[in-house]
Amino acid sequence: MSTFVTNATEYLPILLHGVWLTVLTTTLALCLATALGLVWAIMRTSGIRSLSVPARFVVEFLRGIPLLVVLFYIYFVAPDIGINLTALQAGVLGLGLAHSCYLGETFRAGIEAVDKGQIEAAKSIGMRRPLMMRRVVLPQALRIVLPPYANNMVMLLKDSSLVSVISVQELTMQGKMLASSTFDNMTVFTLVAALYLCLTIPLNFLMRRVEIHMEQAG
Amino acid sequence: MITFDDVHKSFGCHEVLKGIDAEIAKGQVVCLIGPSGSGKSTLLRCVNGLEGYQRGRISIDGFVVDAASPHLHAIRTRVSMVFQRFNLFPHRTALENVMEGPVYVLKEDRHEVRERAMALLGRVGLAEKTNSYPSALSGGQQQRVAIARALAMRPQAILFDEPTSALDPEMVGEVLQVMRVLADDDMTMLVVTHEIQFAREVSDTVLFLDGGRIVEQGPARELLREPKHDRTRDFLRRVTHPM
Ligand SMILES: Nc1ncnc2c1ncn2[C@@H]1O[C@H](COP(=O)(O)OP(=O)(O)OP(=O)(O)O)[C@@H](O)[C@H]1O
Ligand SMILES: [Mg+2]
Numbered sequence: 001m002s003t004f005v006t007n008a009t010e011y012l013p014i015l016l017h018g019v020w021l022t023v024l025t026t027t028l029a030l031c032l033a034t035a036l037g038l039v040w041a042i043m044r045t046s047g048i049r050s051l052s053v054p055a056r057f058v059v060e061f062l063r064g065i066p067l068l069v070v071l072f073y074i075y076f077v078a079p080d081i082g083i084n085l086t087a088l089q090a091g092v093l094g095l096g097l098a099h100s101c102y103l104g105e106t107f108r109a110g111i112e113a114v115d116k117g118q119i120e121a122a123k124s125i126g127m128r129r130p131l132m133m134r135r136v137v138l139p140q141a142l143r144i145v146l147p148p149y150a151n152n153m154v155m156l157l158k159d160s161s162l163v164s165v166i167s168v169q170e171l172t173m174q175g176k177m178l179a180s181s182t183f184d185n186m187t188v189f190t191l192v193a194a195l196y197l198c199l200t201i202p203l204n205f206l207m208r209r210v211e212i213h214m215e216q217a218g
Numbered sequence: 219m220i221t222f223d224d225v226h227k228s229f230g231c232h233e234v235l236k237g238i239d240a241e242i243a244k245g246q247v248v249c250l251i252g253p254s255g256s257g258k259s260t261l262l263r264c265v266n267g268l269e270g271y272q273r274g275r276i277s278i279d280g281f282v283v284d285a286a287s288p289h290l291h292a293i294r295t296r297v298s299m300v301f302q303r304f305n306l307f308p309h310r311t312a313l314e315n316v317m318e319g320p321v322y323v324l325k326e327d328r329h330e331v332r333e334r335a336m337a338l339l340g341r342v343g344l345a346e347k348t349n350s351y352p353s354a355l356s357g358g359q360q361q362r363v364a365i366a367r368a369l370a371m372r373p374q375a376i377l378f379d380e381p382t383s384a385l386d387p388e389m390v391g392e393v394l395q396v397m398r399v400l401a402d403d404d405m406t407m408l409v410v411t412h413e414i415q416f417a418r419e420v421s422d423t424v425l426f427l428d429g430g431r432i433v434e435q436g437p438a439r440e441l442l443r444e445p446k447h448d449r450t451r452d453f454l455r456r457v458t459h460p461m
Contacts, residue, residue, distance in 0.1 A: 120268055121305035125319035125371055126295035135322055139309050 007187045011178055015188075018174030019195055025091055025170055026157045032096030033156065037103025042133065044104070045111045059101045067162055070094045075166040091163030099156050106152060110145035111137055143214055150207035154200050161196075171195060219244045219279050219406060220265060220375060226273035227260060234260050235271065236430040242375075242423075245404040249417035249438065252427035253453055258410040261427065262377050265408065266297045279374070295323060298368030302380040304360040306352040312339060312363045313348040316370045324371070331370070338366040342396050358389030365396055375406035382413060414458055418442050426450045 043055035062070070075090040085093065114137050122132040164173035175192035179185045220242040227235040234257045242248050250258050263269040264276055270285030277283065283293055306315050316335040320326045339348050342362040352360050361381055368376050381397070382390040394416050401407060401420045411417060417424055421438045426445070434441060434450045445451045 115305075117301060117303055117305040118307065120299075121301065121307070123268060124266055124294055124299040124301075125367070126291045126323045127319075128291055131322060135318065136307060143309075 004187055007182075007184055008191055011182075011184075011188060011191055014178055015171065015174050015191055015195060018169060018171035019199070021088070021168060021170040021174075022157070022160050022172075023199070025088065025095065025163055025168060026160045028092040029095035029099065029160065030153060030156055032092060033099035033103050033152075036096065036100035037107050040100060040104030041107035041111055044108050046129075055104070059104050062097055063101045065098075067094065067098045067159060068165060070098050071163060071166050087163070087166050087168045090166055091160075091168045094166075095156065095160060095163065099152065099159070102152055102155075103149070106145055106148045107141065109148075110141035113144050114140045146207065146211055146214065150204065153207070154203055157199060157203070158196070220408065221277045222261075222274070223276070224274035225261070225264065225271050225276055227257075227264060227269065227271040234430050235264070237274070238430075238432055240425060240432060240435065242406065242408060244374075244406055246423060247401045247405075247407045247409065247421045248423045248425060249421040250408065250410045250425050250427060251412070251414070251417060251453070251457075252425075252433075256427045257430045258427055259379050262299075262379050262408060262410055265377055266294050266299055268299075291323075295319070295371055296373055297375045297377060298371050298373040299377045300361070300364050300368050300379070300381050302384050304352070304357070304364045304384070306360055306363055306367070308352050311349050311351055312344060312355065312366075315352070315363055316366045319367065319371045335366070335370055338369050339363070341369075341399075342366050343392070356389060357385045358392045361385065361389075361393045362396055365393075365400075369400075375408065376400070378407065378409040378411070380410050380412065382411070412457055414442060414454065426453065428453070 040055045040059055043051040044059075046052055065073075071091065071094040074085065074094045075087065078085060078090070118136055118140065119132065122136040127136070160170060161172035164170060164176065167173070169177075171192060175188050179188040182188065222238045222240045225235055225238040226233065238261060240248075250261065252258050260269055264271050265278070265283060267283055267285045267287075267290045275282055278293060278297060281289060281293060284290070287293075306312075307318065310318065313332070313335055316338055317328070317331050320331040320334070321328050336345070336348060339345055342365055344359060344362055344366070347355060347359060347363075352363070355363065365376075365381075378397070382393050385393065390413070394413065397407070397409070397416075398420055409417075409421070418438055423435060424438045424441045425432050426434045426441065426447075426449075428449050434445060434447050441450070442454065445454060
């Protein structure tokens with residue numbers, strides 16, 4: 001046990017560097033996925049075929065490809081057509097794109113769950129669609145969407161471990177390198193798992209607090 | 219100011235309005251009565267373009283209402299609507315609900331609108347509730363906020379679709395009272411209602427709709443006391459003496 005503690009204190013600073021990259025990758029990918037997901041959802045619920053059909057196509061297309069393949073494609077194939085990305089950029093792009101589909105579907109369900117009477121009320125005071133989305137539909141969809149969104153966030157954080165395959169030195173990658181240089185698999189991977197939990201559990205907790213807060217706001 | 223000229227409307231192959239002709243003058247209160255499924259809500263919703271229609275013409279002050287028209291939004295700012303189920307914005311307070319249209323659609327000055335919205339809420343008896351969310355209000359209070367929201371647009375006419383049908387009986391009176399005051403102030407109103415008593419006291423004209431047609435129309439007192447058509451008579455007997 002005492003050797004575990006001594007070793008752990010020695011490994012922790014190295015792994016914390018990985019935690020930082022995991023957080024960075026996740027945050028950036030989440031921003032991208034949220035923005036794109038919102039775009040897909042708004043296109044799909046627009047009722048305009050020339051918007052909803054392409055959005056649906058993109059979502060179905062991306063959803064059908066494993067995340068690992070998306071990552072390889074962006075990192076290894078993109079340079080062949082003249083797009084050079086750093087590993088981090090490719091990782092964020094791949095994760096963000098893949099998760100934009102899940103978020104897009106989540107947002108769409110939220111938008112469609114808003115009471116039709118709300119839309120009629122908005123129309124009846126002369127709101128045009130963009131204003132109605134911004135002032136009436138999206139704020140209400142947000143409440144509906146928050147719990148599944150929190151789930152998606154945790155999944156994205158866990159999926160960020162996959163960007164290790166394109167050499168982003170995030171937590172999983174750091175763990176693997178550390179384990180192969182020290183042969184101390186037990187300590188290293190226990191620490192890695194614990195560090196992931198340190199990220200995901202507070203995230204769940206935080207989202208629950210936000211939900212409760214929003215419920216109280218009426 | 220609102221003119222219906224041979225209006226036809228179908229949902230798919232089901233014809234719901236079969237040629238409606240009517241005229242509502244400025245300042246008039248017109249009640250629309252008729253059995254369930256006769257097309258009352260549909261007719262009302264055609265007036266502000268929530269539903270389109272296939273044939274004929276509805277015009278408001280000479281502007282044709284047409285679901286495809288670019289003027290539709292402008293028309294909606296001039297004809298407000300009050301719904302059976304209130305449809306207040308649940309994430310905004312009573313005051314914010316009333317301010318929403320003037321501030322964000324009409325782009326009026328927020329401070330001015332605020333004053334006006336406060337006054338309107340006072341007028342419908344809710345001065346104390348300006349900062350309450352709809353979920354904290356009774357049905358009757360919510361409907362009165364909805365009426366204030368409609369008034370805040372300074373409309374030329376207000377459409378009411380069974381404004382008291384979703385209310386507990388003890389709250390019907392307070393909403394009808396607010397509508398009575400509006401009628402006295404010469405607001406143009408088109409009201410779908412089952413409140414025959416209200417129709418008799420407040421409205422100038424009653425339209426009896428059945429099977430997508432106006433079976434009978436005329437001054438409220440006459441039509442309600444001595445209906446000329448059997449169908450009107452049957453309907454009135456059923457609503458005034460439910461068994
Ligand atoms: N969106 C719709 N799609 C298809 N049919 C509809 C739709 N809305 C209404 N209808 C049909 O149109 C007819 C008239 O409906 P409407 O709601 O106008 O009746 P109403 O007179 O308001 O009845 P109620 O007193 O029950 O409210 C009904 O037969 C109804 O089933
Ligand atoms: Mg109806």
